[in-house]
Amino acid sequence: MLLVIVIAVWQVASARHIIDPTIVSSPGAVWHRLVGWALDGTLWFHSAITIEETVAGFLIGSVAGIALGFGIGQSKRLSALLDPFILALYSIPKVALAPLFVVWFGIGIPMKIILAAVTVLFIVFYNTLAGVRNVDPDLIDAMWLMGANRRQILFRAVIPSALGWALTGVRIAIPYALIGAIIGELIASNRGIGYLIASSGSQYDTAGVFAALLVLTILAVALNAAVDFVERRTSLWKIESSVPVRGA
Amino acid sequence: MSSAIELHAVSKIFVRDDVAVEVLDRVSLTIAAGSFVALLGRSGCGKSTLLNIVAGLTAPTTGTITFAGDPASYPRSDVGYMTQKDTLMPWLDVSHNVALPLTVRGVSRDVSLARTRELVALVDLERAASRYPRELSGGMLRRASLARMLASDPDIWLLDEPFGALDAQLRAELQHELLRLWEDSGKTVVFVTHDIDEALFMADRIIALRAGGEIALDLPIDAARPRSAHMVRVDPAFIAHHERLHDAIGAGANVLV
Numbered sequence: 183m184l185l186v187i188v189i190a191v192w193q194v195a196s197a198r199h200i201i202d203p204t205i206v207s208s209p210g211a212v213w214h215r216l217v218g219w220a221l222d223g224t225l226w227f228h229s230a231i232t233i234e235e236t237v238a239g240f241l242i243g244s245v246a247g248i249a250l251g252f253g254i255g256q257s258k259r260l261s262a263l264l265d266p267f268i269l270a271l272y273s274i275p276k277v278a279l280a281p282l283f284v285v286w287f288g289i290g291i292p293m294k295i296i297l298a299a300v301t302v303l304f305i306v307f308y309n310t311l312a313g314v315r316n317v318d319p320d321l322i323d324a325m326w327l328m329g330a331n332r333r334q335i336l337f338r339a340v341i342p343s344a345l346g347w348a349l350t351g352v353r354i355a356i357p358y359a360l361i362g363a364i365i366g367e368l369i370a371s372n373r374g375i376g377y378l379i380a381s382s383g384s385q386y387d388t389a390g391v392f393a394a395l396l397v398l399t400i401l402a403v404a405l406n407a408a409v410d411f412v413e414r415r416t417s418l419w420k421i422e423s424s425v426p427v428r429g430a
Numbered sequence: 431m432s433s434a435i436e437l438h439a440v441s442k443i444f445v446r447d448d449v450a451v452e453v454l455d456r457v458s459l460t461i462a463a464g465s466f467v468a469l470l471g472r473s474g475c476g477k478s479t480l481l482n483i484v485a486g487l488t489a490p491t492t493g494t495i496t497f498a499g500d501p502a503s504y505p506r507s508d509v510g511y512m513t514q515k516d517t518l519m520p521w522l523d524v525s526h527n528v529a530l531p532l533t534v535r536g537v538s539r540d541v542s543l544a545r546t547r548e549l550v551a552l553v554d555l556e557r558a559a560s561r562y563p564r565e566l567s568g569g570m571l572r573r574a575s576l577a578r579m580l581a582s583d584p585d586i587w588l589l590d591e592p593f594g595a596l597d598a599q600l601r602a603e604l605q606h607e608l609l610r611l612w613e614d615s616g617k618t619v620v621f622v623t624h625d626i627d628e629a630l631f632m633a634d635r636i637i638a639l640r641a642g643g644e645i646a647l648d649l650p651i652d653a654a655r656p657r658s659a660h661m662v663r664v665d666p667a668f669i670a671h672h673e674r675l676h677d678a679i680g681a682g683a684n685v686l687v
Contacts, residue, residue: 323487324517328531328582329505338530342521 211389231374239298240359247303251310276301289370298362306351313347434463434618440493454643466619468633476643485511510584518563531581549577638678647678
């Protein structure tokens with residue numbers, strides 16, 4: 183209802199030039215542009231690119247983050263040594279790396295995937311590492327008393343115990359994968375939703391900008407809905423109830 | 431009777447914030463195979479540390495330990511340790527927790543399955559076999575921990591205040607069950623407690639530690655079994671033991687408490 187009123191006011195205001203349509207466009211123009219994009223395939227082509235980058239970046243970043251988290255967390259000395267560097271890297275806005283990635287990887291799709299993956303990696307890695315560090319030492323003692331070797335302690339106590347933390351990191355990282363992909367597209371590209379926003383903006387095509395933003399919003403909402411769906415379907419997340427949840 | 435565990439002048443000094451605290455002071459002790467020994471003392475007297483040392487979780491500052499005459503090496507499969515805190519894996523159900531020591535030792539699936547079923551029945555947890563630790567009551571958690579300790583069939587059972595956190599009725603129930611499991615098993619038990627009645631009810635021998643980790647009293651209890659809780663409270667011999675033990679663990683600790 184609120185949405186209908188806002189759209190109606192927007193439409194009337196821009197039609198009567200109460201507000202400048204070149205600055206804020208109008209719902210009619212945005213709708214017209216969306217339909218045009220949908221019909222000529224522009225919409226599907228650019229959405230598919232962005233989705234591909236987001237999913238690939240998310241998967242690569244998650245797997246690498248979990249592997250690194252367990253790998254480094256296993257060695258107390260190594261993780262103590264790397265701690266200040268990890269914190270420093272974690273604190274950098276990953277967006278700031280985009281120009282560097284353009285130089286290293288070009289302006290193609292791989293650059294966006296890598297940017298999304300790096301963004302995801304740090305969140306997942308940091309949560310996994312926190313999980314490994316928070317494994318109850320009494321559980322490790324219990325395993326040792328049973329005669330477990332290092333590998334058994336890793337697979338039967340450390341990993342199951344820290345998995346809840348790692349998965350929480352994965353859950354938090356999902357929207358960041360989309361952010362990484364879009365930022366990459368905004369900075370340098372010739373395809374993807376981010377490119378649509380940037381190119382429309384540079385041509386003062388506000389209807390195009392709003393239309394692309396609308397598509398992006400729908401993508402983000404759909405992504406969240408997908409996560410919720412998977413979460414409700416997977417019993418894996420139930421492990422979390424036994425560990426404190428920690429944000430990024 | 432042969433000795434299961436021997437401690438030779440075992441001392442333990444913890445250093446915390448540059449202050450050395452002596453927790454155990456030259457404890458020498460021989461525990462006979464097949465006996466039920468209670469280590470009695472107030473909290474902080476070092477009894478849990480002593481058990482940790484025997485289990486190999488903590489190294490003594492000085493002194494040595496031998497098992498049946500052989501110098502201790504760890505980890506050892508002939509020692510089972512049930513800690514005060516529950517250390518069941520939260521992501522495994524009761525059956526898998528009980529089976530864990532067997533899994534770790536590479537026991538075949540069939541053998542492990544049969545043995546686990548037997549152990550779960552032994553501690554009366556058949557109906558909770560597929561439940562997770564967070565779904566269990568305090569008593570059930572202790573039963574599951576006991577079953578896990580028994581899984582690898584150790585000759586020595588180390589129990590650190592195993593029923594301390596339970597209500598009186600449940601504690602009495604589990605005390606009976608532990609005795610039932612131990613009797614005729616030939617196993618050696620070292621049972622840490624701060625409860626004089628519990629020690630009197632269960633043990634063949636009570637070793638009282640005073641604050642600072644010295645043996646204050648080494649008291650054989652040769653009363654016949656089965657004993658009853660009532661008997662422990664009214665029998666003149668038990669009352670006399672109770673008073674001696676009370677004085678032994680209380681001496682010097684009154685100031686601290």
